[in-house]
Amino acid sequence: MTIPSGSTQVFRLNADEARDKALRIAAAAIRRGELVAFPTETVYGLGADALNAAAVERIFSAKGRPADNPLIVHIADIEQVSPLVCSIPAIFYPLAAAFWPGPLTLIMPKSAAVPDVTTGGLDTVAIRLPSHPVAQALIRVAQTPIAAPSANRSGRPSPTLAQHVLADLQGRVAVVLDGGAAGVGVESTVLDLTTSVPTILRPGGVTWEDLAAVIGDVQLDTRVSDINTAADLPVRSPGMKYRHYAPLAPAVLIEGEAPFVWEKMLQSLQVDQPQHPGLLITEEGYDWFTRQPLPERCEFVLMGKRYRPDTIAAGLYAALRRLDELQVDRIYMEGIAPQGMGLAVMNRMRRAAGGLIVQAEG
Numbered sequence: 116m117t118i119p120s121g122s123t124q125v126f127r128l129n130a131d132e133a134r135d136k137a138l139r140i141a142a143a144a145i146r147r148g149e150l151v152a153f154p155t156e157t158v159y160g161l162g163a164d165a166l167n168a169a170a171v172e173r174i175f176s177a178k179g180r181p182a183d184n185p186l187i188v189h190i191a192d193i194e195q196v197s198p199l200v201c202s203i204p205a206i207f208y209p210l211a212a213a214f215w216p217g218p219l220t221l222i223m224p225k226s227a228a229v230p231d232v233t234t235g236g237l238d239t240v241a242i243r244l245p246s247h248p249v250a251q252a253l254i255r256v257a258q259t260p261i262a263a264p265s266a267n268r269s270g271r272p273s274p275t276l277a278q279h280v281l282a283d284l285q286g287r288v289a290v291v292l293d294g295g296a297a298g299v300g301v302e303s304t305v306l307d308l309t310t311s312v313p314t315i316l317r318p319g320g321v322t323w324e325d326l327a328a329v330i331g332d333v334q335l336d337t338r339v340s341d342i343n344t345a346a347d348l349p350v351r352s353p354g355m356k357y358r359h360y361a362p363l364a365p366a367v368l369i370e371g372e373a374p375f376v377w378e379k380m381l382q383s384l385q386v387d388q389p390q391h392p393g394l395l396i397t398e399e400g401y402d403w404f405t406r407q408p409l410p411e412r413c414e415f416v417l418m419g420k421r422y423r424p425d426t427i428a429a430g431l432y433a434a435l436r437r438l439d440e441l442q443v444d445r446i447y448m449e450g451i452a453p454q455g456m457g458l459a460v461m462n463r464m465r466r467a468a469g470g471l472i473v474q475a476e477g
Protein backbone atom coordinates (compact mmCIF):
# COMPACT_ATOMS: atom_id res chain seq x y z
CA MET A 116 0.00 0.00 0.00
CA THR A 117 1.32 3.43 -0.79
CA ILE A 118 0.06 6.25 1.35
CA PRO A 119 -0.96 9.19 -0.81
CA SER A 120 1.24 12.21 -0.33
CA GLY A 121 0.02 14.58 2.35
CA SER A 122 -1.90 11.93 4.31
CA THR A 123 0.56 11.95 7.20
CA GLN A 124 -1.05 12.82 10.54
CA VAL A 125 1.27 14.65 12.93
CA PHE A 126 0.63 14.76 16.68
CA ARG A 127 2.56 16.92 19.15
CA LEU A 128 2.72 15.14 22.46
CA ASN A 129 2.67 17.94 25.01
CA ALA A 130 -0.64 17.90 26.84
CA ASP A 131 -1.66 14.66 28.53
CA GLU A 132 -5.12 14.06 27.02
CA ALA A 133 -3.90 14.90 23.54
CA ARG A 134 -1.12 12.42 24.18
CA ASP A 135 -3.45 9.54 25.03
CA LYS A 136 -5.60 10.15 21.98
CA ALA A 137 -2.56 10.37 19.70
CA LEU A 138 -1.18 7.15 21.12
CA ARG A 139 -4.50 5.36 20.53
CA ILE A 140 -4.62 6.55 16.91
CA ALA A 141 -0.97 5.60 16.35
CA ALA A 142 -1.39 2.17 17.97
CA ALA A 143 -4.48 1.50 15.84
CA ALA A 144 -2.44 2.35 12.74
CA ILE A 145 0.25 -0.15 13.82
CA ARG A 146 -2.46 -2.81 14.35
CA ARG A 147 -3.81 -2.14 10.85
CA GLY A 148 -0.33 -2.71 9.41
CA GLU A 149 0.47 0.96 8.78
CA LEU A 150 3.62 2.92 9.59
CA VAL A 151 4.12 5.19 12.60
CA ALA A 152 7.18 7.36 13.23
CA PHE A 153 7.89 7.81 16.93
CA PRO A 154 10.59 9.28 19.18
CA THR A 155 13.05 7.09 21.01
CA GLU A 156 15.88 8.20 23.31
CA THR A 157 18.37 7.70 20.43
CA VAL A 158 16.75 8.83 17.15
CA TYR A 159 13.21 8.71 15.69
CA GLY A 160 12.07 5.26 14.54
CA LEU A 161 9.81 4.27 11.63
CA GLY A 162 7.67 1.57 13.18
CA ALA A 163 5.47 -1.28 11.99
CA ASP A 164 4.09 -4.43 13.60
CA ALA A 165 7.24 -6.61 13.74
CA LEU A 166 5.21 -9.81 13.40
CA ASN A 167 3.26 -8.70 10.32
CA ALA A 168 5.39 -9.35 7.21
CA ALA A 169 3.30 -7.12 4.92
CA ALA A 170 3.53 -4.23 7.40
CA VAL A 171 7.30 -4.64 7.71
CA GLU A 172 7.67 -4.62 3.92
CA ARG A 173 6.13 -1.14 3.93
CA ILE A 174 9.03 0.09 6.07
CA PHE A 175 11.49 -1.01 3.39
CA SER A 176 9.59 0.69 0.59
CA ALA A 177 8.95 3.92 2.54
CA LYS A 178 12.67 4.25 3.36
CA GLY A 179 14.01 2.89 0.08
CA ARG A 180 15.97 0.43 2.22
CA PRO A 181 17.72 -2.64 0.78
CA ALA A 182 15.75 -5.78 1.74
CA ASP A 183 18.81 -7.53 3.21
CA ASN A 184 19.28 -4.88 5.91
CA PRO A 185 17.53 -6.26 9.02
CA LEU A 186 15.43 -4.23 11.44
CA ILE A 187 15.53 -3.83 15.21
CA VAL A 188 12.48 -5.19 17.06
CA HIS A 189 11.41 -2.86 19.88
CA ILE A 190 9.66 -4.17 22.97
CA ALA A 191 8.22 -2.52 26.08
CA ASP A 192 8.67 -5.35 28.53
CA ILE A 193 11.44 -7.89 29.03
CA GLU A 194 8.80 -10.68 28.94
CA GLN A 195 8.40 -9.97 25.23
CA VAL A 196 11.87 -11.36 24.48
CA SER A 197 11.28 -15.09 24.80
CA PRO A 198 8.62 -15.47 22.07
CA LEU A 199 11.01 -13.72 19.64
CA VAL A 200 14.08 -15.89 20.23
CA CYS A 201 14.78 -19.62 20.19
CA SER A 202 17.26 -19.44 23.05
CA ILE A 203 18.48 -16.82 25.50
CA PRO A 204 22.23 -16.80 26.17
CA ALA A 205 23.22 -16.41 29.85
CA ILE A 206 25.03 -13.13 29.12
CA PHE A 207 21.69 -11.57 28.13
CA TYR A 208 20.52 -11.25 31.75
CA PRO A 209 23.24 -9.00 33.21
CA LEU A 210 23.13 -6.86 30.06
CA ALA A 211 19.37 -6.39 30.17
CA ALA A 212 19.53 -5.68 33.92
CA ALA A 213 22.20 -3.01 33.44
CA PHE A 214 21.16 -1.32 30.18
CA TRP A 215 17.44 -1.88 29.54
CA PRO A 216 15.44 0.16 29.05
CA GLY A 217 18.03 2.04 27.02
CA PRO A 218 20.10 2.40 23.85
CA LEU A 219 21.39 -1.19 23.62
CA THR A 220 20.26 -3.64 20.92
CA LEU A 221 20.94 -7.33 21.53
CA ILE A 222 21.24 -9.92 18.77
CA MET A 223 20.06 -13.46 19.50
CA PRO A 224 18.92 -16.51 17.48
CA LYS A 225 15.41 -15.80 16.21
CA SER A 226 12.24 -17.85 16.68
CA ALA A 227 9.77 -18.76 13.92
CA ALA A 228 7.42 -16.04 15.19
CA VAL A 229 9.64 -13.35 13.62
CA PRO A 230 9.03 -13.02 9.86
CA ASP A 231 12.11 -13.33 7.62
CA VAL A 232 11.51 -9.87 6.17
CA THR A 233 11.99 -8.34 9.64
CA THR A 234 15.45 -9.89 9.97
CA GLY A 235 16.47 -9.46 6.34
CA GLY A 236 16.55 -13.25 5.97
CA LEU A 237 19.00 -13.75 8.86
CA ASP A 238 18.44 -16.43 11.50
CA THR A 239 19.09 -13.90 14.27
CA VAL A 240 16.94 -11.06 15.56
CA ALA A 241 17.97 -7.68 17.01
CA ILE A 242 15.92 -6.64 20.06
CA ARG A 243 15.83 -3.42 22.03
CA LEU A 244 13.77 -2.08 24.95
CA PRO A 245 13.84 1.70 24.51
CA SER A 246 13.61 4.02 27.52
CA HIS A 247 11.62 6.78 25.79
CA PRO A 248 8.15 6.96 27.40
CA VAL A 249 6.41 7.56 24.05
CA ALA A 250 8.11 4.55 22.45
CA GLN A 251 7.19 2.37 25.42
CA ALA A 252 3.59 3.60 25.48
CA LEU A 253 3.14 3.02 21.74
CA ILE A 254 4.40 -0.58 21.99
CA ARG A 255 2.17 -1.23 25.01
CA VAL A 256 -0.99 0.20 23.49
CA ALA A 257 -0.34 -1.54 20.14
CA GLN A 258 0.23 -4.79 22.06
CA THR A 259 2.84 -6.05 19.62
CA PRO A 260 6.61 -5.71 19.21
CA ILE A 261 7.44 -2.89 16.79
CA ALA A 262 10.11 -3.22 14.10
CA ALA A 263 11.74 0.14 13.52
CA PRO A 264 14.76 1.43 11.67
CA SER A 265 15.69 5.08 11.96
CA ALA A 266 12.92 7.18 10.34
CA ASN A 267 15.02 8.68 7.53
CA ARG A 268 15.13 7.92 3.81
CA SER A 269 17.96 5.44 3.23
CA GLY A 270 21.27 7.30 2.91
CA ARG A 271 20.11 10.39 4.86
CA PRO A 272 21.22 11.19 8.44
CA SER A 273 19.02 9.66 11.13
CA PRO A 274 16.27 12.03 12.38
CA THR A 275 16.57 13.54 15.85
CA LEU A 276 13.53 15.83 15.41
CA ALA A 277 10.04 15.19 14.02
CA GLN A 278 10.71 17.82 11.35
CA HIS A 279 13.60 15.66 10.03
CA VAL A 280 11.15 12.75 9.74
CA LEU A 281 8.69 14.90 7.82
CA ALA A 282 11.42 16.27 5.55
CA ASP A 283 12.22 12.69 4.50
CA LEU A 284 8.96 10.77 4.83
CA GLN A 285 5.96 13.12 4.60
CA GLY A 286 3.19 11.22 2.82
CA ARG A 287 4.99 7.89 3.28
CA VAL A 288 4.04 7.34 6.90
CA ALA A 289 0.53 7.29 8.39
CA VAL A 290 1.31 8.95 11.73
CA VAL A 291 4.23 10.96 13.14
CA LEU A 292 4.40 11.32 16.92
CA ASP A 293 6.35 14.48 17.70
CA GLY A 294 7.97 14.10 21.11
CA GLY A 295 10.61 16.82 20.70
CA ALA A 296 14.32 16.18 20.36
CA ALA A 297 15.62 12.61 20.72
CA GLY A 298 18.14 12.84 23.55
CA VAL A 299 21.19 10.68 22.76
CA GLY A 300 21.32 11.67 19.10
CA VAL A 301 23.12 8.61 17.71
CA GLU A 302 21.57 5.16 17.35
CA SER A 303 21.70 2.32 19.84
CA THR A 304 24.75 0.14 20.30
CA VAL A 305 24.24 -3.16 18.43
CA LEU A 306 25.76 -6.07 20.36
CA ASP A 307 25.89 -9.57 18.89
CA LEU A 308 25.35 -12.22 21.58
CA THR A 309 25.79 -15.16 19.19
CA THR A 310 29.60 -14.93 19.20
CA SER A 311 31.61 -16.52 22.05
CA VAL A 312 32.76 -13.04 23.09
CA PRO A 313 29.93 -10.50 22.56
CA THR A 314 30.72 -8.30 19.55
CA ILE A 315 29.85 -4.64 19.03
CA LEU A 316 28.58 -4.45 15.45
CA ARG A 317 27.67 -0.78 15.76
CA PRO A 318 28.92 1.57 18.50
CA GLY A 319 26.12 3.74 19.88
CA GLY A 320 24.38 5.11 22.94
CA VAL A 321 25.85 2.57 25.38
CA THR A 322 29.64 2.81 25.38
CA TRP A 323 32.12 -0.02 25.03
CA GLU A 324 33.54 1.02 28.41
CA ASP A 325 30.10 0.67 30.04
CA LEU A 326 29.57 -2.76 28.48
CA ALA A 327 33.02 -3.95 29.55
CA ALA A 328 32.37 -2.80 33.12
CA VAL A 329 29.34 -5.12 33.29
CA ILE A 330 30.35 -8.20 31.29
CA GLY A 331 34.15 -7.99 31.05
CA ASP A 332 35.07 -9.24 27.59
CA VAL A 333 33.58 -7.29 24.66
CA GLN A 334 35.06 -7.11 21.18
CA LEU A 335 34.65 -4.55 18.46
CA ASP A 336 33.78 -5.87 15.02
CA THR A 337 36.72 -5.24 12.66
CA ARG A 338 34.49 -3.33 10.28
CA VAL A 339 33.96 -0.78 13.06
CA SER A 340 37.50 -0.62 14.38
CA ASP A 341 39.26 -0.40 11.02
CA ILE A 342 37.38 1.69 8.49
CA ASN A 343 40.21 1.42 5.96
CA THR A 344 40.12 -2.33 5.52
CA ALA A 345 36.40 -2.57 6.25
CA ALA A 346 35.32 -2.74 2.63
CA ASP A 347 37.19 -6.03 2.14
CA LEU A 348 35.84 -7.82 5.20
CA PRO A 349 32.79 -10.08 5.32
CA VAL A 350 29.70 -8.31 6.64
CA ARG A 351 28.21 -9.37 9.96
CA SER A 352 25.79 -6.50 10.29
CA PRO A 353 24.34 -5.82 6.85
CA GLY A 354 23.72 -2.15 7.68
CA MET A 355 27.47 -1.61 7.97
CA LYS A 356 28.14 -2.27 4.31
CA TYR A 357 26.04 0.62 3.11
CA ARG A 358 27.44 4.13 3.07
CA HIS A 359 25.53 5.37 6.06
CA TYR A 360 25.18 8.94 5.02
CA ALA A 361 26.79 10.73 2.14
CA PRO A 362 26.75 14.54 2.44
CA LEU A 363 25.93 16.30 -0.84
CA ALA A 364 29.38 17.92 -0.92
CA PRO A 365 32.66 15.95 -0.73
CA ALA A 366 33.64 15.65 2.93
CA VAL A 367 36.97 15.13 4.65
CA LEU A 368 37.43 14.12 8.26
CA ILE A 369 40.43 15.58 10.05
CA GLU A 370 41.58 13.60 13.07
CA GLY A 371 44.03 14.51 15.80
CA GLU A 372 44.48 16.43 19.02
CA ALA A 373 43.65 20.08 19.51
CA PRO A 374 44.99 22.53 18.40
CA PHE A 375 46.70 20.51 15.64
CA VAL A 376 43.38 19.28 14.30
CA TRP A 377 42.19 22.89 13.82
CA GLU A 378 45.51 23.98 12.31
CA LYS A 379 45.21 21.13 9.81
CA MET A 380 41.63 22.12 8.97
CA LEU A 381 42.72 25.69 8.31
CA GLN A 382 45.67 24.49 6.26
CA SER A 383 43.43 22.20 4.16
CA LEU A 384 41.09 25.14 3.53
CA GLN A 385 44.01 27.27 2.37
CA VAL A 386 45.29 24.53 0.06
CA ASP A 387 41.90 23.50 -1.43
CA GLN A 388 40.48 27.04 -1.69
CA PRO A 389 36.85 25.93 -2.02
CA GLN A 390 34.27 28.57 -3.03
CA HIS A 391 31.88 27.84 -0.19
CA PRO A 392 33.36 25.58 2.50
CA GLY A 393 31.40 24.15 5.44
CA LEU A 394 33.14 23.38 8.72
CA LEU A 395 31.57 20.88 11.10
CA ILE A 396 33.21 21.96 14.28
CA THR A 397 33.16 21.89 18.09
CA GLU A 398 32.59 25.01 20.18
CA GLU A 399 36.28 25.06 21.11
CA GLY A 400 37.26 24.76 17.46
CA TYR A 401 34.95 27.63 16.54
CA ASP A 402 36.61 29.84 19.21
CA TRP A 403 40.00 29.02 17.75
CA PHE A 404 38.88 29.78 14.18
CA THR A 405 37.44 33.17 15.09
CA ARG A 406 41.01 34.25 15.84
CA GLN A 407 42.32 33.19 12.39
CA PRO A 408 42.29 34.88 8.98
CA LEU A 409 39.40 33.17 7.23
CA PRO A 410 38.29 32.78 3.63
CA GLU A 411 35.04 34.50 2.65
CA ARG A 412 31.80 32.50 2.65
CA CYS A 413 33.04 30.02 5.22
CA GLU A 414 30.11 28.32 7.02
CA PHE A 415 30.51 27.03 10.56
CA VAL A 416 28.10 24.41 11.83
CA LEU A 417 28.58 23.75 15.52
CA MET A 418 28.12 20.26 16.88
CA GLY A 419 28.83 20.42 20.64
CA LYS A 420 31.71 20.54 23.08
CA ARG A 421 34.97 18.82 22.12
CA TYR A 422 35.53 17.05 25.44
CA ARG A 423 31.84 16.19 25.94
CA PRO A 424 31.21 13.66 23.16
CA ASP A 425 27.65 13.18 24.44
CA THR A 426 26.88 16.80 23.45
CA ILE A 427 28.36 16.13 20.00
CA ALA A 428 26.30 12.95 19.58
CA ALA A 429 23.16 14.94 20.41
CA GLY A 430 23.82 17.54 17.68
CA LEU A 431 25.65 15.54 15.00
CA TYR A 432 22.83 14.48 12.66
CA ALA A 433 21.09 17.87 12.75
CA ALA A 434 24.46 19.46 11.93
CA LEU A 435 24.96 17.13 8.94
CA ARG A 436 21.48 18.00 7.66
CA ARG A 437 22.29 21.70 8.12
CA LEU A 438 25.46 21.40 5.99
CA ASP A 439 23.39 20.03 3.11
CA GLU A 440 20.88 22.87 3.48
CA LEU A 441 23.68 25.44 3.32
CA GLN A 442 24.74 23.96 -0.04
CA VAL A 443 28.43 24.16 0.76
CA ASP A 444 30.79 22.80 -1.89
CA ARG A 445 33.27 21.10 0.44
CA ILE A 446 32.98 19.86 4.02
CA TYR A 447 35.69 19.72 6.69
CA MET A 448 34.80 17.75 9.80
CA GLU A 449 36.66 18.03 13.11
CA GLY A 450 37.43 14.58 14.51
CA ILE A 451 37.39 13.89 18.26
CA ALA A 452 38.86 11.19 20.51
CA PRO A 453 37.17 7.83 19.81
CA GLN A 454 36.52 7.14 23.47
CA GLY A 455 33.23 6.79 25.33
CA MET A 456 30.48 8.25 23.14
CA GLY A 457 33.28 9.54 20.92
CA LEU A 458 33.55 6.05 19.40
CA ALA A 459 29.99 6.20 18.04
CA VAL A 460 30.48 9.82 16.90
CA MET A 461 33.70 8.98 15.04
CA ASN A 462 32.13 5.88 13.49
CA ARG A 463 29.34 8.04 11.99
CA MET A 464 31.73 10.79 10.87
CA ARG A 465 34.14 8.32 9.24
CA ARG A 466 31.29 6.82 7.29
CA ALA A 467 30.00 10.26 6.28
CA ALA A 468 33.51 11.05 5.01
CA GLY A 469 33.44 7.86 2.95
CA GLY A 470 36.95 6.98 4.14
CA LEU A 471 38.53 10.36 3.27
CA ILE A 472 40.45 10.85 6.51
CA VAL A 473 43.45 13.08 7.20
CA GLN A 474 45.64 12.82 10.32
CA ALA A 475 46.84 16.03 11.93
CA GLU A 476 50.34 15.49 13.35
CA GLY A 477 51.06 17.10 16.68
Ligand code: TXA
Binds near residue numbers: 155186301
Ligand atom coordinates in the same frame (compact mmCIF):
# COMPACT_ATOMS: atom_id res chain seq x y z
O1 TXA B 1 18.72 3.54 18.10
C1 TXA B 1 18.38 2.74 17.23
O2 TXA B 1 18.85 1.61 17.15
C2 TXA B 1 17.30 3.21 16.24
C3 TXA B 1 16.02 3.44 17.02
C4 TXA B 1 14.85 3.74 16.13
O3 TXA B 1 15.76 2.34 17.85
N1 TXA B 1 17.12 2.24 15.21
C5 TXA B 1 18.06 2.03 14.23
O4 TXA B 1 17.72 1.08 13.30
O5 TXA B 1 19.11 2.62 14.19
P1 TXA B 1 18.47 0.93 11.91
O6 TXA B 1 17.63 -0.02 11.14
O7 TXA B 1 18.71 2.25 11.31
O8 TXA B 1 19.81 0.20 12.28
C6 TXA B 1 19.79 -1.15 12.68
C7 TXA B 1 21.17 -1.74 12.59
C8 TXA B 1 21.58 -1.96 11.14
O9 TXA B 1 22.96 -1.66 11.01
C9 TXA B 1 21.32 -3.45 10.94
O10 TXA B 1 22.12 -4.01 9.92
C10 TXA B 1 21.66 -4.00 12.31
O11 TXA B 1 21.17 -3.03 13.21
N2 TXA B 1 20.96 -5.28 12.58
C11 TXA B 1 19.63 -5.46 12.77
N3 TXA B 1 19.34 -6.77 12.94
C12 TXA B 1 20.53 -7.42 12.87
C13 TXA B 1 20.90 -8.81 12.96
N4 TXA B 1 19.99 -9.76 13.15
N5 TXA B 1 22.21 -9.11 12.81
C14 TXA B 1 23.14 -8.14 12.62
N6 TXA B 1 22.84 -6.82 12.52
C15 TXA B 1 21.56 -6.47 12.64
Ligand code: MG
Binds near residue numbers: 264265
Ligand atom coordinates in the same frame (compact mmCIF):
# COMPACT_ATOMS: atom_id res chain seq x y z
MG1 MG C 1 19.49 3.84 10.22
